[in-house]
Amino acid sequence: MPAPTRAPADPLHDAKPRRRVGRPAAAVLDQDGITAAALQLIGKSGYDGFTMAALARTLNVAPSALYNHVSSKRDVLVxxxxxxxxxxxxSAFGSGPWDQAVRSWAWSYRDVFSKHTPLIPVIAVLPVTDAPKTLAMYEAVSAGFSHAGFPQERIISAIVALESFIFGSAYDVTAPADIFDSGSMAHSTPNFTAAVKQQDLEGYEKPADVAFNLGLEAMIARFGALRG
Amino acid sequence: MPAPTRAPADPLHDAKPRRRVGRPAAAVLDQDGITAAALQLIGKSGYDGFTMAALARTLNVAPSALYNHVSSKRDVLVxxxxxxxxxxxxSAFGSGPWDQAVRSWAWSYRDVFSKHTPLIPVIAVLPVTDAPKTLAMYEAVSAGFSHAGFPQERIISAIVALESFIFGSAYDVTAPADIFDSGSMAHSTPNFTAAVKQQDLEGYEKPADVAFNLGLEAMIARFGALRG
DNA sequence: CCCACTAAATGAATGTCATTCATTTAGGAT
DNA sequence: ATCCTAAATGAATGACATTCATTTAGTGGG
Structure with missing residues (x-):
């Protein structure tokens, strides 16, 4: 693959009026600004185009300057x-019934991260201490479960199970439509091929949504029965 | 002491008796050998130590030689x-009852890939055509579902839901034990902190296993009811 | 008021990778 | 014999993330 096309270098419209060496009068960077720029860059160029150099460019800064505010690229991802x-x-954990709250939480959680699957390996092993807003989410969800009469000692397990399903399902959203096309091997996989065909007949609904709904409702139904 | 014309061949420190340039009489590499060496290397050095150069070294070959048999590192991962x-x-899909078969399949699937989570992003978007053994697994599972009286049009969705849960749970296995320690933020997250504490009291069982069991049994119970 | 210290920038390396290319050689087909 | 293709080597290439020396701007203690 050839290198991705870059904006043509037009010295007249050069977006980089060189800052002179040394500490500037007012700080140019901070973590919030870096986060916002990173999010924007990812939106425009995807995770492939998300490099420290590219991030620095959008902030009109030398790449090394970023390291005064974050210690690594992984840090930015966090x-x-x-x-x-x-x-x-x-929000629904404050108001509606438990099952509805879980539903809207889970769907929105999946939707947010299905566009950011490269973050999933990062989240999955990230101590909550390093992510205050994530911790706040857990608090809201835990409170909702607790208030709904969920036994204390199962709350975390239930949330983890749901979250695992959500992360896995987020990947599923990104899968190509024909991922299950068995092609020339179809004759040796009759049961699978038939099942895929039946599914294709079924629906105009997106397969990833159908599967997510199926799994989520199973968990909601079963977990709901645990409440005291 | 007469000067040796060549450096002494020490097989311990000179694991690379240079092959001379040009095509060797017998082919050194093939996909199976590359796969086996890759698996061994990953086992020894993890995915961080898994580089094309390192792989080539274990095969006693120049890195560029690999590209005669695979087209990219991703190819090796596939x-x-x-x-x-x-x-x-x-195996249980051939013999035992449906729910037991799903259980043993799901647990072993999770266990295999919990040691190989960097592969999950690859699997998740990989067309089955490119992975014959994976396709064979789907066939066995589909056949088991079909034979158990599962409605054709839901088989794929059910498998996908289970698989999503399995992948997400594989990540969970690798999470550090203290991932939920809210540290200094504990006072602002009372519900969450209490739930974590209760869970810790509960068990000697690994939290990841408890959560996996909870979610898996929910799906098995609910999906089982779909059978005709 | 000065001076030392620290923070925040630049620009120039560094080192690690995956990947490509030119070249060499072997063996089978024409 | 000659040509073609496959399978090696070894030497680039080009991205990257990250580090380091250097420069400059405020700040706090004497």
Whole structure:
């Protein structure tokens, strides 16, 4: 693959009026600004185009300057993931019934991260201490479960199970439509091929949504029965 | 002491008796050998230590030689993932009851890939055509569902839902034990902190296993009721 | 008021990778 | 014999993330 096309270098419209060496009068960077720029860059160029150099360019800064505010690229990803978590809808845990709250939380959680699957490996092993907004989400969800009469000692397990399903399902959203096309091997996989065909006949609904709904409702139904 | 014309050949420190330039009489590499070496290297050095150069070294070959047999590093990962899939236990779909078969399949699937989470992003978007052993697994599982009286048009959705849960749970296995320690933020997250404490009191069982069991049993119970 | 310290920028390396290319050689097909 | 293709080597290439020396701007203690 050839290198991705870059904006033509037009010295007249050069977006980089060189800052002179040394500490500037007012700080140019901070973590919030870096986070916002990173999110925007990811939106425009995807995770492939998301490099420290590219990030620095959008901030009109030398790449090395970033390291005064974050210690690594992974650090930036953590900032982005925590910011994204604030877009997950936990509002229903304050008002509606438990099952409806879980539903809207889970769907919005999946939708947010299905566009950011490269963050999932980061989230999955990230201590909550390093992600305050994520911690806030857990608090809201835990409170909702607790208030709904869920036994204390199962709350975390239930949330983890739901979250695992949500993360896995987020990947599923990004899968190509014909991922299950068995092609020339179809004759040796009759049961699978038939099942895929039946599914294709079924629906105009997106397969990823159908599967997510199926799994989510199973968990909601079963977990709901645990409440005291 | 007469000067030796060549450096002494020490097989311990000179694991690379240079092959001379040009095509060797017998081919040194093939996809199976590359796959086996990759799996071994990953086992020894993890995914961080898994580089094309390191892989070439274990095969006693120049890195560029690999590209006569695979087209990219991702290609190698696909070979590895497909090979690993053959370790997933689908045997019970031939014999035991449906729910037991799903259980042993799901647990073994999770266990295999919890040691190989960097493959999950690869699997999730990989067309089955490119992974024959994976396709064989789907066939065995589909046949089991079909034979158990599962409605054709829901088989794929159910498998996808289970698989999503399995992948997400595989990540969960790798999470650090204290991932939920809210540290200094504990006072602002009372519900969450209490739930974490209760969970910690509960058990000697690994939290990841408890959560996996909870979610899996929910799906098995609910999906089982769909059978005709 | 000065001076040392620290913070925040630049610009120039560094080192690690995956990947490509030119070249060499072997063996089978024409 | 000659040509073609496959399978090696070894030497680039080009991205990257990250580090380091250097420069400059405020700040706090004497």
């Amino acid at each position: 900032l982005v993931q925590d910011h994204l978590t604030s877009f997950v809808d936990v | 070979l590895v993932q497909d090979h690993l899939t053959s370790f997933v236990d689908v």
